[in-house]
Amino acid sequence: MRSDLVRRAxxxxxxxxxxxxxxxxxxxxxxxxxxxxxxxxxxxAVQEAVVRCWRDIRGLRDPDRFEAWLYRLVVNAxxxxxxxxxxxxxxxxxxxxxxxxxxxxxxxxxxxxxxxRAFLTLSADHRVVLxxxxxxxxSAPEIAAILSVPTGTVYSRLxxxxxxxxxxxxxxxxDTATTTRVLR
Numbered sequence: 270m271r272s273d274l275v276r277r278a279x280x281x282x283x284x285x286x287x288x289x290x291x292x293x294x295x296x297x298x299x300x301x302x303x304x305x306x307x308x309x310x311x312x313x314a315v316q317e318a319v320v321r322c323w324r325d326i327r328g329l330r331d332p333d334r335f336e337a338w339l340y341r342l343v344v345n346a347x348x349x350x351x352x353x354x355x356x357x358x359x360x361x362x363x364x365x366x367x368x369x370x371x372x373x374x375x376x377x378x379x380x381x382x383x384x385x386r387a388f389l390t391l392s393a394d395h396r397v398v399l400x401x402x403x404x405x406x407x408s409a410p411e412i413a414a415i416l417s418v419p420t421g422t423v424y425s426r427l428x429x430x431x432x433x434x435x436x437x438x439x440x441x442x443x444d445t446a447t448t449t450r451v452l453r
Contacts (some may be wrong), residue, residue: 275332286326286449290319293336297343303400304347304393314350318342336413340405341415344397351393387437395430398423 277285297318321342330337388396390438401407401415409427413420 270333275335278336279327301343301347304396308351314346317346337415348393387434395426398426401429
């Protein structure tokens with residue numbers, strides 16, 4: 270069904286294209302927001318990716334790879350935005366605590382804040398790999414296809430990103446067991 274919509278969109282069918290984008294918009298926005306840590310910038314990146322998608326969809330050879338291609342467009346638009354800004358991205362808030370969790374509310378708040386701060390220290394490439402692995406649920410070979418990099422590069426970035434997160438969280442949280450639990 271989806272590949273049929275992609276083929277129709279490649280033929281210029283605006284309704285088919287709109288259906289595809291509506292189905293993916295929330296996930297694309299979530300990825301861009303987590304990369305950029307700025308909701309307005311994320312919305313702009315998604316819009317830029319959608320425009321690129323419409324402009325270049327006729328060149329997509331394999332309609333079954335549409336979603337991976339669309340993620341690549343969002344990731345690239347987010348990277349472009351980061352390069353244009355040439356400044357350190359800062360997000361003023363903290364991640365909201367998990368209200369369903371048991372235990373101390375303030376301890377969870379501290380953990381979320383520490384995780385947020387550690388995440389912001391990562392490069393855009395490392396953030397992207399972590400997000401696509403842990404948030405979107407893609408495997409390393411799938412991420413490699415999305416980012417157009419070798420699979421080994423994905424594994425390397427994931428390794429160094431996790432290492433950097435652990436290093437950033439260990440002094441903050443102090444307890445390696447807590448750090449390991451937060452990173453899982």
